[in-house]
Amino acid sequence: MFTSPLSASPYEVLGLTPTASDDDIRRAYRVRARRAHPDTGGNAAEFIQVQQAWEILGSAASRAAYDRGAEEPSWTAPRASRRGSRLRAKSFGTAGGWRRELYARLVREWAGDTDVYASRIVREAPWEQRRLLADAIAEEATAAAIDRMGIAFTAWHGIDLEDDALDHVVLGPTGLYALTSEDFGGPVRFRGGEPIGSGVGGATPVDDLVRRARSVARAARVRFGGAILILPDDDLAEPATVLGQVRGILAAAIRRSALSVALRQGIPGARPIGGNEVFDVRTRLAAAVRVR
Numbered sequence: 262m263f264t265s266p267l268s269a270s271p272y273e274v275l276g277l278t279p280t281a282s283d284d285d286i287r288r289a290y291r292v293r294a295r296r297a298h299p300d301t302g303g304n305a306a307e308f309i310q311v312q313q314a315w316e317i318l319g320s321a322a323s324r325a326a327y328d329r330g331a332e333e334p335s336w337t338a339p340r341a342s343r344r345g346s347r348l349r350a351k352s353f354g355t356a357g358g359w360r361r362e363l364y365a366r367l368v369r370e371w372a373g374d375t376d377v378y379a380s381r382i383v384r385e386a387p388w389e390q391r392r393l394l395a396d397a398i399a400e401e402a403t404a405a406a407i408d409r410m411g412i413a414f415t416a417w418h419g420i421d422l423e424d425d426a427l428d429h430v431v432l433g434p435t436g437l438y439a440l441t442s443e444d445f446g447g448p449v450r451f452r453g454g455e456p457i458g459s460g461v462g463g464a465t466p467v468d469d470l471v472r473r474a475r476s477v478a479r480a481a482r483v484r485f486g487g488a489i490l491i492l493p494d495d496d497l498a499e500p501a502t503v504l505g506q507v508r509g510i511l512a513a514a515i516r517r518s519a520l521s522v523a524l525r526q527g528i529p530g531a532r533p534i535g536g537n538e539v540f541d542v543r544t545r546l547a548a549a550v551r552v553r
Contacts (some may be wrong), residue, residue, distance in 0.1 A: 264444050265394045265395050265398070265444050265493065266336060266383050266384075266391040266392075266394045266398070266446075267388075267391055267392060267395045267444060267447075267460055268387075268446045268447060269446070269447060269461065270302060271313070271314035271317045271318050271327065272314075272318070274293070274310055274311060274313075274314040275289040275290055275293055275311070275314050275315075276289055276293065277289050277322075279328065279516045283321070283412035284392070286315075286318050286319070286324075287319075289355035290311065290314070290315045290318075290319065293311045294308065294311050294312070294315070294398075295446055297310075297311050298485075299535070303520075304448055304450060304498060305498035306440075306448030306449070306495060306496055306497055306498045307447075307448045307530065309448075309495055310447065310448060310495060313495070332420075335378075335536065336378045336380075336383055336394060336398065337378045338357075338361055338401075339405075341400055343520025345366070348406050348412045348413070349408045349409065349410075349411065350408050350409075350410050350411060350412065350415065350416055351412065351414075351415045351416070352404065352407070352408060352413040352415070352416040352417070352418060353416070353417045353418065353550075353552050354417055354419040354420070354552025354553060355418060355419060355552075356400040356401050356403065356404035356418040356419060356421060356428070356429070356442075356553070357396070357397030357398065357399075357400035357401045357404075357418075357419075358397075358398035358553065359419060359426070359553045360393045360394070360396055360400070361393075361397045362389055363393055363420060364377070364393040364394045364397065365377045367390050367393070368382060368386055368390055370525065372385075372386075374407075377478060383506040383544075385488060392444075394489070395444040395446065396442065396443065397443045398444070399442035399491070399493070399517075400418065400419075400428050400429070400442045402517055403429060403442040403491050403517060403520065404418050404429070404441065406517060406518075406520050406521060407429070407431055407483040407520070407524075409521070410433070410521055410524065413433055413434055414431060414433040414524070415431070415432045415433075416429060416430065416432075416541055417429065417430040417546065417550050417552055418429045418474075418552060419551060419552050419553035420477060420550055420551070420552055420553075421553050422473060422476055424470045424476070425473060426473075426553060427439060427441070427470075427473040427474065427476075427477060428440055428441045428442050429441070430477060430546065430550065431524060431547065432539065432542055432543055433524055433525070433539075434525075434534075434539070435486070435524065435525065435526065435531075435533065435534070436485075436486030436487065436527055436531055436532060436533055437484070437485050437486050437534060438472075438485065438486060438487050438488070438489055438524065438528075438531075438541055439470060439473065439474035439485050439487075439488045439489070439491075439510075440470075440488075440489045440490075440491055441469070441473075441490055441491065442487075443456075443466050443490060443491070443492055444492070444493055445458055445459075445460035445461050445464075445492075445496065446459075446460040447459055447460050447496060448495070448496050448497075448498070449461060449492065449497070450498075451463055451502060451504060451514065452469055452476070454504045454505055454507060455467050455468065455493075455510065456470075456490070456514065458496075461521060462518070467488070467492055467504060467507055467512050468507060468508075469507045470488045470490060471488050471512060472508070473506045473511050474488050474510060475508060477508070477549075477550065477551065479545075480549045480550075481542075481545045481546050481548070481549035481550060482545055482549075483542050483545050483546060484532060485510050485532070485533060486511070486527070486528075486531040486533065487510065487511045487512065487528045487531035487532070488507065488510050488511070488512045488513075488533035489512070489513050489514075489515055489520070489523065489528070490504075490512070490513070490515070490522060491514075491515055491516075491517050492513040492514060492515075492516065492517070493516075493517060494517060494518050496517045497514060497515075497516050499516075500515065500516050500518075500519040500522075501513060501514070501515045501516070501519055501523055501528075501553075502514045502515075503528065503529065511528060511530050511531045511532070513528050515524055524540070535540075
């Protein structure tokens with residue numbers, strides 16, 4: 262809930278400033294909720310965002326807590342989790358690591374030797390620098406979800422493609438998938454197989470993902486079953502949306518919380534993979550893939 266470095270504040274969602282009165286907030290909520298409601302032609306993800314803004318600002322206590330900074334998110338890098346007794350997916354590489362390093366270096370160029378994850382610093386950072394941090398956080402969250410899926414899955418994170426990178430490659434019983442973890446700071450819709458929304462701009466993340474997947478496929482001599490665009494739950498109206506074939510690979514957009522189900526069941530229409538083929542593909546990827 263408003264935890265992305267790119268996301269609008271609850272006040273911004275309602276089109277207000279922090280000096281707005283309680284009556285202003287109430288009126289703005291009613292207008293925005295009516296406009297965003299799916300029954301009146303609005304977008305479900307935007308409607309959820311309006312509801313969340315109201316949950317924070319709609320009562321004096323929750324608004325006061327938000328204004329004091331009590332609900333500020335933590336954007337620091339997560340600590341390495343202890344694996345414990347439960348067997349987890351085998352993984353290679355560090356999700357989001359290179360983006361965090363670049364973000365920190367760029368921020369220190371203008372902010373000096375300071376806490377680059379302090380809320381004020383993050384909010385003051387230029388959009389492209391905040392985008393680096395947002396994508397790093399998104400990659401880390403995806404990697405954590407994959408890690409919990411168990412030993413039947415193998416993942417590579419931060420695949421090095423010389424001047425480019427592929428966020429994740431996941432191999433499991435249902436197939437081989439290329440994944441990109443994105444955060445555009447707000448709800449998105451789809452047109453022509455690509456997301457559209459206020460934070461997307463002219464980006465083409467689905468086409469970029471497929472292009473990177475094909476590069477890995479050529480290097481490792483493997484075939485991907487599908488390409489998955491992963492977005493924060495609040496930014497998608499549906500848990501999963503199949504986007505169709507892109508350069509011969511089936512693409513889909515999936516909420517992060519729905520990723521484990523999608524990978525365990527397979528995306529309908531995606532190329533399946535046989536039992537013996539899994540071992541061959543894993544060997545080829547291990548030999549060809551370099552991670553950052």
